[in-house]
Structure formats: structure tokens, C-alpha cells
Amino acid sequence: MVVYAGQGENKRTMALLWRAHGVIEEKVSPGPKQQLSVDEIVEAAIELADSEGMPAVSMRTVGKLLGRSGMALYTYVPSKSELVDLMYDHALGELPTEYDLSVGWRQAVVAWAHDYWAFFLRHPWVLQVSSARPVLGPNEFASVDTLVRLLDGIGLPALRQRRIVGTLTNFVRGAARMIAESRQAPGATGVSDDEWWYARSAALQEVVPDLAERFPSVIRVESEGATPSDEDDDTPYLEREATATFKAGLTVLLDGIETAITQSS
Amino acid sequence: MVVYAGQGENKRTMALLWRAHGVIEEKVSPGPKQQLSVDEIVEAAIELADSEGMPAVSMRTVGKLLGRSGMALYTYVPSKSELVDLMYDHALGELPTEYDLSVGWRQAVVAWAHDYWAFFLRHPWVLQVSSARPVLGPNEFASVDTLVRLLDGIGLPALRQRRIVGTLTNFVRGAARMIAESRQAPGATGVSDDEWWYARSAALQEVVPDLAERFPSVIRVESEGATPSDEDDDTPYLEREATATFKAGLTVLLDGIETAITQSS
DNA sequence: GTTAACGTTTTACGGCGTAATGCGTTAGGA
DNA sequence: TCCTAACGCATTACGCCGTAAAACGTTAAC
Numbered sequence: 301m302v303v304y305a306g307q308g309e310n311k312r313t314m315a316l317l318w319r320a321h322g323v324i325e326e327k328v329s330p331g332p333k334q335q336l337s338v339d340e341i342v343e344a345a346i347e348l349a350d351s352e353g354m355p356a357v358s359m360r361t362v363g364k365l366l367g368r369s370g371m372a373l374y375t376y377v378p379s380k381s382e383l384v385d386l387m388y389d390h391a392l393g394e395l396p397t398e399y400d401l402s403v404g405w406r407q408a409v410v411a412w413a414h415d416y417w418a419f420f421l422r423h424p425w426v427l428q429v430s431s432a433r434p435v436l437g438p439n440e441f442a443s444v445d446t447l448v449r450l451l452d453g454i455g456l457p458a459l460r461q462r463r464i465v466g467t468l469t470n471f472v473r474g475a476a477r478m479i480a481e482s483r484q485a486p487g488a489t490g491v492s493d494d495e496w497w498y499a500r501s502a503a504l505q506e507v508v509p510d511l512a513e514r515f516p517s518v519i520r521v522e523s524e525g526a527t528p529s530d531e532d533d534d535t536p537y538l539e540r541e542a543t544a545t546f547k548a549g550l551t552v553l554l555d556g557i558e559t560a561i562t563q564s565s
Numbered sequence: 566m567v568v569y570a571g572q573g574e575n576k577r578t579m580a581l582l583w584r585a586h587g588v589i590e591e592k593v594s595p596g597p598k599q600q601l602s603v604d605e606i607v608e609a610a611i612e613l614a615d616s617e618g619m620p621a622v623s624m625r626t627v628g629k630l631l632g633r634s635g636m637a638l639y640t641y642v643p644s645k646s647e648l649v650d651l652m653y654d655h656a657l658g659e660l661p662t663e664y665d666l667s668v669g670w671r672q673a674v675v676a677w678a679h680d681y682w683a684f685f686l687r688h689p690w691v692l693q694v695s696s697a698r699p700v701l702g703p704n705e706f707a708s709v710d711t712l713v714r715l716l717d718g719i720g721l722p723a724l725r726q727r728r729i730v731g732t733l734t735n736f737v738r739g740a741a742r743m744i745a746e747s748r749q750a751p752g753a754t755g756v757s758d759d760e761w762w763y764a765r766s767a768a769l770q771e772v773v774p775d776l777a778e779r780f781p782s783v784i785r786v787e788s789e790g791a792t793p794s795d796e797d798d799d800t801p802y803l804e805r806e807a808t809a810t811f812k813a814g815l816t817v818l819l820d821g822i823e824t825a826i827t828q829s830s
Numbered sequence: 831g832t833t834a835a836c837g838t839t840t841t842a843c844g845g846c847g848t849a850a851t852g853c854g855t856t857a858g859g860a
Numbered sequence: 861t862c863c864t865a866a867c868g869c870a871t872t873a874c875g876c877c878g879t880a881a882a883a884c885g886t887t888a889a890c
Contacts, residue, residue, distance in 0.1 A: 310768035318772050330888040331836025358877060369839050371879075380878065432746035432803060433761070436769050441780045448782040458789035460813070465786065466743075466806075467814030471732075474739035478731075481697030496698065503575035504701050507583050515706045517713040521730065524723035538697060541731075548725070549732035556821030595857040596867025623846060634870050636848075645847065 317437040354425040389437030420476035475546035493536035582702040619690040654702030685741035740811035758801035
């Protein structure tokens with residue numbers, strides 16, 4: 301059995317996140333032993349979220365995946381929202397925490413950004429977990445710490461460094477979100493991205509024939525220099541565009557950071 | 566009655582978005598006249614989303630607000646997801662479409678960014694509408710067109726301009742999302758942002774006493790130079806931080822764009 | 831052997847989106 | 861003028877959701 305020294309939701313949540321068994325007294329007590337573990341539940345939920353998307357993650361479905369009823373999970377986890385927090389922090393655990401700084405901070409940050417980006421594309425549901433109220437789990441701390449360290453010795457005052465860390469994190473999340481959302485357009489395996497896009501554009505053309513006259517600037521900018529698709533690259537249009545926007549945007553941001561460094565020194 | 570020249574979901578959606586009454590044949594037909602309008606419904610839904618948040622917007626609640634059953638709305642709108650698209654595009658209509666470029670592109674973009682940002686804070690639910698699959702409504706086109714025009718004459722090739730438009734849009738959305746999410750932490754009017762933050766930190770401190778040794782870089786960067794709160798400014802901590810990150814990040818981005826301009830010329 | 835704590839399941843409640851059904855209103859043609 | 865068919869709208873129903881409450885069976889401690 302588990303007893304919480306102080307009390308309160310927050311304490312219990314933190315104990316769960318940090319597996320702080322030191323703070324928790326384990327008491328032997330009657331009744332059957334627990335047959336599952338928080339980790340098992342969290343991993344099953346992540347599996348489900350990866351393959352079927354966040355909406356498919358319900359207490360009942362996670363329970364079923366473990367051969368249990370939905371309610372059984374409530375012995376391990378106080379509520380679904382806590383389970384989601386645990387999923388979030390657990391997933392963050394797979395991010396690298398060390399980067400080679402001998403090649404310069406800029407290259408290191410590019411590597412970090414690509415890893416972070418790829419992480420969100422592997423686990424798109426993470427983007428649906430709020431980023432504003434931090435979860436304060438160990439892996440969240442570790443991942444922020446990793447990025448902070450990349451910017452540690454380049455002569456930025458702490459405050460500026462903090463802003464830039466926030467901006468970079470936000471930037472990668474937003475860029476990844478564009479792709480992640482485009483991948484789950486009409487539910488599971490409905491029409492593909494390109495088919496949807498084509499049908500929409502055709503309908504638009506028909507309903508608004510004078511589109512090009514009404515919005516000349518967008519039309520010009522959107523039509524010029526479309527990213528060419530490689531021979532055997534079947535990445536959908538929106539996704540290629542979003543990827544290119546990510547890379548270009550990262551360059552712009554890094555250039556801006558260099559300016560900030562120059563101004564600080 | 567309404568007949569669609571071609572057919573298909575997309576056509577109907579576009580007609581709804583663009584109010585393309587030209588494409589639509591109005592036929593007189595028996596039965597009672599419609600007592601509501603799409604606009605009324607969309608505005609009621611927006612009202613609800615503004616005041617109670619997106620989760621409070623259900624077909625039943627919107628119907629109730631109009632003195633009608635939930636199912637009544639289905640005569641006007643094919644499904645909830647279409648209603649959400651209409652809400653999104655309708656709300657975008659309140660954005661300015663003209664900016665003074667005589668003060669230079671940079672100042673104009675700053676003004677745009679602040680308007681866009683304030684818009685998201687007025688209608689935080691907009692951030693929960695996917696941005697990847699564009700809705701292709703008139704106001705979405707207008708708002709993108711507005712930003713594109715701000716960057717039109719500064720010597721950027723079209724492709725670069727497109728990437729920068731995407732990056733700026735993404736940036737503001739992400740920055741606004743941080744605040745919007747921090748405002749809706751524990752449901753409606755539960756604990757305030759600051760109380761929550763304090764309780765969490767206290768719990769964390771207790772569960773993980775060696776935090777500062779384990780993540781020295783984050784701790785240092787997070788603790789230095791905290792934004793001072795004005796005398797009578799009761800903006801919560803997370804929100805002040807997020808606002809500062811937005812402003813600093815915008816500067817960094819604009820500096821990066823200036824570098825891009827220099828390189829293009 | 832009794833008791834009390836515990837893990838788990840079952841049932842139940844009020845929410846959701848929306849399909850199906852039915853009712854009452856209304857315009858056009860007879 | 862009446863009939864009919866189309867239509868707006870409400871009601872009901874289905875299968876989901878999170879989770880409170882209760883019931884049941886297992887088990888350790890006394």
C-alpha cells in the first residue's frame with residue numbers, strides 16, 4: 301500500500317512521475333497483490349496513442365489492451381489526465397540528452413531540432429498534451445536541460461537564453477504540428493492527404509472562380525516554386541511543404557539568434 | 566431549397582464557407598421556412614466557445630442557446646466538423662487586412678503579429694482548429710493575403726517569402742497557444758494559474774529535493790531574471806513569461822528575416 | 831477463523847455525435 | 861379547396877466517453 305507523507309493531488313502526481321519511492325512508505329496489507337504496474341499501463345496507452353491516435357485512448361480501451369476493465373486502472377492512476385501526463389513524460393524519455401558541442405552550438409541546435417521534430421512525428425499525440433502548464437516530470441526536465449546546455453556557453457544572458465529556449469521549443473512543436481495534423485485529416489485511413497487537397501481545391505475553384513483576382517498575393521506566392529517531388533518520394537504535398545517550412549524557419553531563427561549573440565557581446 | 570450544381574461534400578462545404586449563392590439554385594418548396602440561419606448558428610457557437618471553451622460547444626448546447634434541439638442544426642450544417650470550420654473562418658473575419666507599410670515592413674509585421682496574437686487570446690478555441698489542412702474559407706485567404714502583402718516588396722524570392730509567412734504564422738500561433746492553454750488549466754474557474762503553479766512546485770520540491778543538482782542548467786536559467794510584476798498587474802506568472810517569450814522571439818525572428826533579405830539581394 | 835483492506839468487475843449516470851423515425855407545417859397542383 | 865409531397869424540427873436510440881458507487885472475491889494479520 302502507498303501512503304503520501306503530506307497529502308494532496310499534486311503530491312501524488314509528482315510521486316507517480318518521479319517514481320519517488322523514497323518519499324512513499326510501502327506498507328504490506330491484506331488483499332490481492334497488484335497485477336499490473338503504472339509503467340505497463342503507461343506503455344500500453346502510448347502504444348495505443350501511437351497507432352490509433354489520442355482519441356482512441358480511453359480508460360476502457362487501455363484496460364482492454366491489458367485484459368482488464370477500464371475501472372481497474374483507477375487503482376494505479378488517479379484519473380485519465382494523470383495518465384496522459386505520465387504518457388507525456390515517459391515518451392520524452394526517448395529523446396537524446398547529449399549533443400556534440402565541438403562542432404559549434406549552431407550545428408548542435410540543428411541536430412537537436414531534428415531529433416525533437418522527429419520525436420513529435422513518431423508520437424504526434426504528444427502535441428495534444430498541453431505545453432503551457434508544464435508536467436514537471438523527470439524527462440521533461442531532462443529534455444529542457446539538454447537544450448539549455450546547448451546554448452550555455454555562447455555569451456547570452458540567462459534571460460535571453462530562457463526566451464530563446466522557449467522560442468525554439470515552440471517553433472519545433474508548431475512546425476511538427478502542421479505535419480502531424482495533416483496526417484490525420486479525415487479519420488484513420490480515409491482519403492489521402494493529396495486526394496483531399498485535390499478535391500478541396502477543385503471545389504474551391506468551382507465555387508470561387510475569381511479567386512486569383514481577389515487574393516493575388518497569396519496565389520502568386522503559393523504557386524511559385526512548388527517543391528518538386530522526387531521520383532520515388534510519395535510524401536504528400538502538405539507534408540513536403542511543412543517540412544520545407546520547418547527547415548527554412550529553423551535557419552531564419554538561428555540567424556536571428558546569431559544576431560542576438562552579437563548584440564549581447 | 567438548395568441544390569448543388571456538381572455534388573460532393575467538398576462542394577457543399579465550400580458553398581457554405583463562401584456563401585456562394587451564385588452557384589446555388591434557390592428553389593421554392595413546401596414545408597416550413599427555416600427559422601435560423603447558418604450565420605446565427607455560427608455566431609452562437611462562437612459565443613459559446615469564447616465564454617465556455619471549445620469542449621462546451623456541442624450540437625445540443627448550441628441548439629439550446631438558440632432555443633432549438635441539437636438535431637435541428639443538421640438542416641443548416643452537414644456535421645459538427647463543418648460547423649467548426651465555419652466558426653474558424655467567421656472568427657478570422659475580425660482581423661485587420663490593411664497595415665501601414667510606410668513605416669517599413671518590420672514595424673508592419675510587428676503590428677500584424679500583435680493583432681494576430683491578440684486575436685488568438687480573444688478566441689483561444691481557434692487554436693484547437695487544425696491549421697495543417699487549411700479550411701480554405703474567404704477570411705482565411707484574406708488573412709494570409711494580408712501577411713503576404715507585408716512582405717511583398719522587400720526583395721525576397723517567392724519561395725522564401727512563402728516559408729517565412731508559414732514560419733511567422735506558426736510562431737504566433739505557438740506563442741499564443743502557450744498562454745491560451747495556461748488559462749484553462751484545471752477546468753473553468755478551478756485553482757488559478759499561480760496557485761496551481763505554487764502547489765505543483767512545492768510538491769516537486771518535496772518529492773525531488775535534489776532537483777537543482779540534477780538539472781543545474783534549467784534551474785539556473787529559469788531562476789535568473791524573473792519578469793518583475795508591476796504593482797497592479799495581476800497577470801499570472803506563466804502568462805507574463807509567455808508574453809515575454811513571444812516578444813523576444815518575434816525580435817529574433819525578424820532579425821533572422823533581415824539576414825535572409827541581405828542574403829537574397 | 832475472523833476481519834478488514836484491497837484489486838477488480840459490474841452497473842449506472844450524464845455527457846457526446848448523429849442515424850432513424852415521426853410529427854406538424856406548408857406550397858403547388860388538382 | 862383539398863391532397864400530397866417536401867421540409868423543419870423534436871424525440872428516441874445507439875455506442876462511445878470519464879468516473880462514482882457498489883458488489884464480489886482474495887488475502888494478510890490478528
